[in-house]
Structure formats: C-alpha cells, structure tokens
Amino acid sequence: MGADMSIGKQLETFRKDFDALRREIGKVVVGQRDVVDGILTAVVTGGHVLLEGVPGIGKTLLVDTLANVVQLSFQRIQFTPDLMPADLLGTYVVMETPEGRRTFEFQKGPIFSNIILADQINRGTPKTQSAMLEAMEGQAITVANETFQLPQPFFVMATQNPLEMEGTFPLPEPQIDRFFIKLLVEPPGPDEIEEILQRTTEGEPPVVMKVVDGRRILEMRQLARQTTIDGDVRRLAITLVSATHPDHQQAPEMVRRFVRYGSSPRGAQALVLSAKVRAIIEGRGEVSQDDLRAVAHAALRHRMVLNFEGQAENIRPDRIVDDILNAVLGSTGGARG
Numbered sequence: 070m071g072a073d074m075s076i077g078k079q080l081e082t083f084r085k086d087f088d089a090l091r092r093e094i095g096k097v098v099v100g101q102r103d104v105v106d107g108i109l110t111a112v113v114t115g116g117h118v119l120l121e122g123v124p125g126i127g128k129t130l131l132v133d134t135l136a137n138v139v140q141l142s143f144q145r146i147q148f149t150p151d152l153m154p155a156d157l158l159g160t161y162v163v164m165e166t167p168e169g170r171r172t173f174e175f176q177k178g179p180i181f182s183n184i185i186l187a188d189q190i191n192r193g194t195p196k197t198q199s200a201m202l203e204a205m206e207g208q209a210i211t212v213a214n215e216t217f218q219l220p221q222p223f224f225v226m227a228t229q230n231p232l233e234m235e236g237t238f239p240l241p242e243p244q245i246d247r248f249f250i251k252l253l254v255e256p257p258g259p260d261e262i263e264e265i266l267q268r269t270t271e272g273e274p275p276v277v278m279k280v281v282d283g284r285r286i287l288e289m290r291q292l293a294r295q296t297t298i299d300g301d302v303r304r305l306a307i308t309l310v311s312a313t314h315p316d317h318q319q320a321p322e323m324v325r326r327f328v329r330y331g332s333s334p335r336g337a338q339a340l341v342l343s344a345k346v347r348a349i350i351e352g353r354g355e356v357s358q359d360d361l362r363a364v365a366h367a368a369l370r371h372r373m374v375l376n377f378e379g380q381a382e383n384i385r386p387d388r389i390v391d392d393i394l395n396a397v398l399g400s401t402g403g404a405r406g
Contacts, residue, residue: 116249
C-alpha cells in the first residue's frame with residue numbers, strides 16, 4: 070500500500086476488501102453472519118478462533134471456504150486420540166545422500182501452513198493439544214532443540230463438539246484462553262435449511278474467487294492496530310474485563326455468584342482489537358462503546374471459569390457477559406458474536 074495514500078482511503082479499501090471476503094464466503098455458507106465476521110476479524114488481527122457447535126452445521130465448510138477466498142496455504146488436521154505431536158509438527162528422518170552417506174533431515178508436519186483447521190480438537194490427547202496451542206502462542210515450534218518459524222500469516226481455527234464427551238479431552242482453561250475469540254455456531258433455521266438444499270441439491274455448486282493474499286492481510290492487520298481508540302473507551306474495555314472477576318468492586322451479581330476466576334489481560338486485547346476492526350467495517354475511524362458491546366461475548370465468553378454453583382445450574386457464560394455489559398455500559402440490548 071502506498072505511503073502517500075490517506076488514512077481515509079486506506080480505511081475505505083479495508084472495508085471493501087472485508088466486504089468482498091464476506092460476499093465470497095456467503096456464496097457457500099448460508100447465514101452465520103456474526104460467525105463469518107468474527108472469523109474474518111480474527112484473521113485480520115492475527116488471532117485464533119475456537120468454534121463450537123454440534124456436527125453437521127457447516128463449521129468445516131466455513132474454514133474450507135475461507136481458505137479458498139484467500140491466497141494462502143491450508144491444512145486440515147483431524148484430531149483423534151492416536152494423533153501424536155510428531156504427526157502435527159513433523160520429525161527428523163534418516164536420508165541418504167547420492168554419495169551413500171546418511172543424514173538427518175527435518176520433514177515438516179501439516180502445521181507449516183498459513184491456515185490450519187484443527188478439527189475436533191477436544192478429541193486429541195492433552196499432549197497433542199499442548200503442541201498445537203504452544204505453536205499458536207509462539208508462532209514457532211521447537212523439535213530436538215531446533216526452532217522453526219511458522220509461515221505468516223498463521224491462523225488456527227479449532228472446532229469442538231459441546232455434546233460429545235466420550236473419548237474427548239476438554240481443553241484446560243489456560244489453553245482455551247489462548248484463543249482470541251470463541252464463536253458459537255447455531256443450527257440453521259427452516260429458511261436457511263431450504264437455501265442450503267437449493268445450493269447443494271440443485272445445479273452446480275457455487276465457485277468462489279480469491280480476494281486477498283497474505284501480504285494484504287498483514288497490511289490490514291497493521292491498519293487495524295493503528296485505528297484510534299479514545300482513552301475513555303479503552304478504560305471501559307479494561308473495566309469490562311475487570312468486572313469478570315468476582316472480587317472486583319464493579320463485578321455484577323452474576324459474576325460474584327457464579328464465577329470463580331475472571332478473564333486474563335488477553336480478554337482486554339481481544340476486546341480492543343476486535344472493536345477496532347468493527348469500527349472500520351462500520352465506516353468509522355474511531356472505536357465506540359457500541360463496538361465494545363458488539364464484540365464482548367466472543368472475546369469474554371471462554372475466559373471465565375464458573376464455580377461449582379455456576380456449573381451445577383448450567384449458567385451460560387453469555388448471560389454473565391450480558392450482566393457485565395449492563396453493569397458497565399448500561400442496558401441498551403446485547404449483541405452476540
């Protein structure tokens with residue numbers, strides 16, 4: 070992007086590219102506007118997504134379509150109990166040179182791609198889950214004391230089925246916290262199912278076009294970070310995160326009653342960066358309270374650990390986020406992300 074391009078023009082180009090990505094994904098994925106926006110926001114900001122939903126509602130199709138509209142490498146990794154870290158990261162193998170000498174050469178695993186679909190991550194063993202999550206955090210892996218950088222941009226979308234318990238290994242809270250946002254994929258309604266049937270059982274399947282490449286995504290990432298956020302709005306984001314802790318003075322009743330531990334500072338980072346992207350795609354150059362409200366559920370729902378009472382009463386984290394938003398920002402209606 071040219072250095073002489075005005076910030077207004079850059080923001081306009083950002084919005085056009087974001088809308089083009091939406092449209093192309095929408096050719097294949099029916100509905101799920103909030104989920105699509107959340108995933109695109111994570112791609113732009115450099116975060117990773119935990120996607121939760123029952124089987125058969127398009128989670129895998131969504132990330133596969135994303136890979137088709139960006140000019141980036143893509144790998145799908147099916148997590149199973151017998152998947153080992155070496156299957157994910159790669160390993161050293163013995164190679165023979167033309168002179169007959171044997172050497173060790175590192176063979177890269179599927180994690181060396183720009184976009185990774187970690188399908189049913191909760192079916193992998195804790196050791197394999199940790200290998201994936203450490204790679205997400207450090208953007209690099211270490212094998213036999215040698216460090217290998219992962220390609221950039223690097224984006225992981227992990228899926229999990231909330232209903233399946235047998236043969237699964239739920240992610241520990243500190244590892245879940247490494248995901249930038251958590252998105253909930255709801256089952257489609259009757260009208261959406263009808264459109265799905267029309268697209269998949271009649272005529273030819275839709276064809277999507279490439280929209281952006283890796284370099285452009287990195288440019289959009291830099292622009293999003295430069296978007297203005299007023300000090301008062303930033304402090305509201307801090308207050309929202311602080312209010313997830315039951316011992317904080319501004320914690321609402323539901324937090325004090327049902328939450329054991331609140332969000333880490335990563336929650337504040339996710340709030341601010343997501344709000345910056347939303348401000349841009351809404352046509353503004355500065356973050357507002359409404360932006361924080363709109364992204365709060367996706368940024369905070371997986372960062373609160375419920376206590377025994379909260380688990381026993383099956384309290385949904387989104388209800389707690391609603392209570393926090395009403396306490397900090399006032400009651401003007403919530404937004405789901």
